[in-house]
Amino acid sequence: MRPLDLGDILGGAFRMMRSHWRAVLGISLGTAVLVTGVTLAVRETTSDATAGTYGLSSLPAQLVSLLGSTLAVGMLTSVASHAVLGRPLSLKGAWREARPRFWKLLGLTVLVALVMAAAVLVCLVPGLLVNTAGGGDGLTILGVIAGVVLAVWLYIRLSFSTAALVLERQGIVDAMRRSAKLVDGAWWRTFGILLLTGVIASVAQFVIALPFDVLGLLVGFTDSEGSSSTGGLAFSLFAGVGMIASTTFAFPLTAGVTVLLYVDQRIRRESLDLDLTAASTHRPAAPGRL
16 A cells, blocks of 8 residues: 555566466466467468468457457456455456446557557658658658657557556546556656566566477477378467467466556555555545545
């Protein structure tokens, strides 16, 4: 119930995963199995397809991934918010809290992606026009760099949008504005912690998935019939298990850190610690509760 430092935020995310492991595991594992299963199914059925055909065929997998990850993030946000108060939240309870906000969560996810894509496109247009007119590639390269920088800046500015939408019952646009307001003045700190979390999650995913990938390769190479298709299927299955295991770890870590960063900013800006103390002791909380 105080401003949090880096150790508090990372440690709190890991404690949430440990103390609420049933809900966390159910959400993350269920999403990872669904997304990985659909992705591998599409990959196997379109292994001989051309690039254009594969792109169209992979749309269902991308849609399932978007829907699944959106729902998972919403549910994990609810779990993390209860963990802040030291209260348990079951898988059913997380579903009950996130379900009414699902379509707004989906709209928020799509809108944020569109805003970032539009920002990158605006940066690229001048260079593309000059390049089309016979100019050099210098402006295009600068446009790419500017687009990446702007996209990262926007991503951090909007990183608390999901928490604001789920926990404060904000609308889509209001949640984006709320996130920008909370990040204002703390952009570099937010960026640094989210970047470090991303690095930790990526390294952990690699370490978790690597043994499964190696086993898949070994099984493929030692296939008794020497069938390349069977070996490829074995590798895909092992790789899929590795993907499921690594994603199950990464999802709650990133969601937990983001929620704790959001809570930390509200403690620093709005004295949310007073409301959290009241809520955790079952006393009526002041306006602006979590």
